[in-house]
Amino acid sequence: VQLQASGGGLAQAGGSLRLSCQLFGQIFSRYSMGWFRRAPGKEREFVAGISRSGSDTDYGDSVKGRFTISRDNAKNTMFLQMNSLKPEDTAVYYCAAVRASTNTVVFRRADYFGTWGQGTQVTVSS
Numbered sequence: 001v002q003l004q005a006s007g008g009g010l011a012q013a014g015g016s017l018r019l020s021c022q023l024f025g026q027i028f029s030r031y032s033m034g035w036f037r038r039a040p041g042k043e044r045e046f047v048a049g050i051s052r053s054g055s056d057t058d059y060g061d062s063v064k065g066r067f068t069i070s071r072d073n074a075k076n077t078m079f080l081q082m083n084s085l086k087p088e089d090t091a092v093y094y095c096a097a098v099r100a101s102t103n104t105v106v107f108r109r110a111d112y113f114g115t116w117g118q119g120t121q122v123t124v125s126s
Contacts (some may be wrong), residue, residue: 001026001115005095008120011085015124019080021095021117028076029053032100032107035069035080037091037122046108047093048080053103062088085124092119 007019023031034049048069049058057069068081078095096113107113 001031001097003095003097003115003117005093005117005120008093008122010123010125013085013087013124013126015085016081016083017085017122018082019093019095019120019122021078021080023076023078023097028071029073030099031097032105033069033071033078034096034098034107034113035078035093036096036110037089037093039088039091042091044094044110045091046110049106049108050078051102051104051106052100056104056106058106058108082122085122087124087126089124090122092121094119 002024005021011017032052035047036044037047038044046060050069054071066084071078095117097115098113
């Protein structure tokens with residue numbers, strides 16, 4: 001299984017970006033998915049997670065109310081809509097996948113995820 005993330009770029013504070021992550025090689029609807037990010041000099045941080053059915057989601061405290069995770073199982077793709085961006089959102093964003101046994105489970109811990117995308121840079125200017 002492979003993941004390919006896209007959609008990063010440069011945005012101004014208060015602006016929006018939308019990230020995409022497409023899964024190749026397996027049945028997407030079997031996987032619980034997540035977004036993580038790593039800013040320079042900082043630890044990897046959980047951003048958002050979504051269950052394999054899309055019915056359940058979870059967010060890191062720093063992005064709640066601003067970011068929305070979603071998925072389209074017919075297109076093997078997950079999305080992260082990022083609104084009200086702040087300079088502190090600047091990071092490399094990674095998507096990740098883990099086989100899930102139920103439709104509702106959402107994972108927050110990075111070590112649960114077995115497959116990772118290559119990362120996409122998001123830079124927010126003040």
